[in-house]
Amino acid sequence: MAWLPPPARPPRRRRQPGRPGQHRPGRRPRVPPRTWLRKQAGHPLDPTDKTTHGELISWLDRQRCLDGQGLLDAARVSELDALGTIWSKHAGAWERGYAYAAAFHHQHGHLAIPATKKSDGYAVGAWMRRQRKAAGLTAGQAAKLDVPDEL
Incomplete structure (x- = not known):
């Protein structure tokens, strides 16, 4: 039996010019509507439940990544800032833990x-136990936790 060349592949689609995350003319930007964002999570842009908000969390992680690389449009950044985006996942997690600790203190x-x-x-x-042992707290975080305890 003679050797046969593999079948030809269809040509690849070419990407439209532009950077990732950048709005391209003729395409709708992939930004979830503000009302949907506010309905989906307690804080407009800091959801935590992956089973309920998995798509939103993935989208927000992508925006954070693009912003960290400097590839996110200034217009998109300002729109996300207006929605109350927490750009650092770690800062958001710390603030959430502090809110629970403050409620306990109250x-x-x-x-x-x-x-x-x-x-x-x-x-x-x-969370509070980890904060007591943490060496990398910022001055602001340490000041928030520096409440006279009744031990």
């Missing part, structure tokens, strides 16, 4: 949170 009058304490499913006791 209710009990101290920050001596038991390590096993959970509030609305959030392990606020474990």
Whole structure:
């Protein structure tokens, strides 16, 4: 049997010129509507539940990545800022933990949170334990946590 060349592949589609994340003429930008964003999460752009908000979390991670690389349009950045985007995932997580700790302090009058304490499913006791051991807290974070404890 004679050797046969492989069948020819269809030509590849060429990408439209432009950088990733940049609006191209004739295409609708891939920005979820503001009302949808606000309905989907408690904070407009800081969702945490991947089962409910998986698509939104992926989209927001992509925007953060593009912004970190300097590839996100200034118009998109200003629109996301207007929505209240938290650009650092770590800062958002810290603020969320602090909000639970502040609620505990408001209710009990101290920050001596038991390590096993959970509030609305959030392990606020474990978070506080990590903060006590953390060496990399910023001055602002340390000041927020520097409340006289009743131990």
